[in-house]
Structures are given as structure tokens and as C-alpha cells.
Amino acid sequence: MLNRRVRIFAAIACAEPVWCSWVAIDSGIDASRLSINCLTIVMANLLRRNIIRPPIKFVRLISMIRHVSRMLAMMYCVCSQPAHSDLGAPEVAPPLSFSLFCIQYPADCQEQRDRRITNYRSRMQRWRELNQINATVNFGIMPKAMSASRNDYEWTIFPYDGNCGDYAVTKRHLLLRAGWPSSSLLLAEVIIRATGEHHLVLLVREGRAVFVLDNLNPIVFRLNEVSDQYVLVRTESEQNPLVWTRGRS
Structure with a gap:
């Protein structure tokens, strides 16, 4: 459970109008109701300000997810190209x-x-x-x-x-x-x-x-x-x- 300081900071971070509407992180709120962008803002700010210190395995997992997401984006960009044929040029x-x-x-x-x-x-x-x-x-x-x-x-x-x-x-x-x-x-x-x-x-x-x-x-x-x-x-x-x-x- 997040302490009061973390809840207040998370609510302020999620108040960014560009990314998401005002939310309050509490133990009674299901995390699935929060947008991905909002959670990203919260976690980035918490980590940067050392309010929470996740274990090394968690950090490695986040890094691996980033790399996998990037590879999926590249595969989508390549595979989603329309079929095309040039005469004499495969x-x-x-x-x-x-x-x-x-x-x-x-x-x-x-x-x-x-x-x-x-x-x-x-x-x-x-x-x-x-x-x-x-x-x-x-x-x-x-x-x-x-x-x-x-x-x-x-x-x-x-x-x-x-x-x-x-x-x-x-x-x-x-x-x-x-x-x-x-x-x-x-x-x-x-x-x-x-x-x-x-x-x-x-x-x-x-x-x-x-x-x-x-x-x-x-x-x-x-x-x-x-x-x-x-x-x-x-x-x-x-x-x-x-x-x-x-x-x-």
C-alpha cells in the first residue's frame, strides 16, 4: 500500500491535462482503471525523485518490456507495408x-x-x-x-x-x-x-x-x-x- 505522500504525489502527476484526467492512487482503486500514460508519468516521477526504490529485477523487467515494445513497433512498421511490385525490381x-x-x-x-x-x-x-x-x-x-x-x-x-x-x-x-x-x-x-x-x-x-x-x-x-x-x-x-x-x- 502506498503511503500518503506517494498518493498525493501520484495524484498531482496524473493531473497533467495532456495525458490523463485527475485521478487519485489509493489501495481501493483498481490499477486497470488508470491509463497507461498516467501510470508511466507516475512511475517515472516516483523513480526519479527516489520516492520508491524498486528491486533490480523490477528495473530489468521494465527495461526488457521497453525493448520488446520497440521491436514489436519495428515489426509492425515493416510487416504492415502494402504489397507493391516494380517491374524488374523485386x-x-x-x-x-x-x-x-x-x-x-x-x-x-x-x-x-x-x-x-x-x-x-x-x-x-x-x-x-x-x-x-x-x-x-x-x-x-x-x-x-x-x-x-x-x-x-x-x-x-x-x-x-x-x-x-x-x-x-x-x-x-x-x-x-x-x-x-x-x-x-x-x-x-x-x-x-x-x-x-x-x-x-x-x-x-x-x-x-x-x-x-x-x-x-x-x-x-x-x-x-x-x-x-x-x-x-x-x-x-x-x-x-x-x-x-x-x-x-
Whole structure:
């Protein structure tokens, strides 16, 4: 049974209007009547203020539940994708980091139409825009150490430091905000031929040309100009940004 101090503190914590209505934790109230968000707020505050000190086994159980919930969310994101078929490009499972990214940034994983002013921006201006965004992101994000980068599976938009995935999704995010359609901005997992390392780049389709935006290169090149440097493993589909296909979509 919780003492009076805990009951009062729990009632104050649950008074947060965003999460739940006013409740009072007492021994006579069934815990099933409380919302999950409310209980989360209460437990987090109690633990942080050392009002209660659960045993180590309880803490490990909570941690395990967190990890299981996260894995279930990722499995749902992958398995709930609609069936899709590209001619000559078999569908494959997306990278795990991509599934995590779509949970955190759902707007960037939705289909977006072309909102560019075609009468104003010529191809040369679009070329300059690609180079400007590529250089800005490459300069604005500090490269993360290789040891830390290998264990980092979360892609973040404009972090302080990051790996190739952070660079690629940040460039794609800026181009989407500039009005580029999602069908032209394709994340691509490649293998660098020189090192055998898996790497993420952004492929940008402009007419019949495909350009490569890479954090390892300050200049934007056509894909056919650097095809001897990469092996395409899987890319986003043009028709659906949630679908990935083998090799070039």
C-alpha cells in the first residue's frame, strides 16, 4: 500500500491535462482503471525523485518490456507495408534503421508531390540547389567516430554528429521541404567497392539523370559517373517511399 505522500504525489502527476484526467492512487482503486500514460508519468516521477526504490529485477523487467515494445513497433512498421511490385525490381525488406526513422519522422516517409515552380527553376538552378544542400549538410554535421557509428542504428535529421544515414535523411528532408517530390528522392544502401563497407547515399532523379549525394564527396555526381565506386544493394521505390527494392528501383 502506498503511503500518503506517494498518493498525493501520484495524484498531482496524473493531473497533467495532456495525458490523463485527475485521478487519485489509493489501495481501493483498481490499477486497470488508470491509463497507461498516467501510470508511466507516475512511475517515472516516483523513480526519479527516489520516492520508491524498486528491486533490480523490477528495473530489468521494465527495461526488457521497453525493448520488446520497440521491436514489436519495428515489426509492425515493416510487416504492415502494402504489397507493391516494380517491374524488374523485386521488393526487399527495408533497413532496420529506416523503420525506426519512419516511427520518429512519419512525415518524411509519406508520398509527397512535386511542389517546385517549374517555370522559374531551370535545370541549372536545380543543379545548384543540389550542390548547395549537399555541401551544407556535409559541412553542418560532424562525422561520428567509426566505433560509435557502427553501433548507431538511428537516423536523425540534423544531429550534431552522425553517420552516413544521418547525412542522407537530412539532405532528403531539406529537398522535400524545398518542394522536390518523394519519387525523385531515393535513399540507397550501397557497398563501397574500395573498402567493402555498407554505406547510405541519396539518389536524386532529375529527368533521365540520377545524381548521387554522398557525405564522402563534396561534389554531386551523376550515378553513371561513379558506378565503378558503388554496388547498389537496395533502394527506395519511386512509387512508394515505404517500399524498398533490390538494386536500382
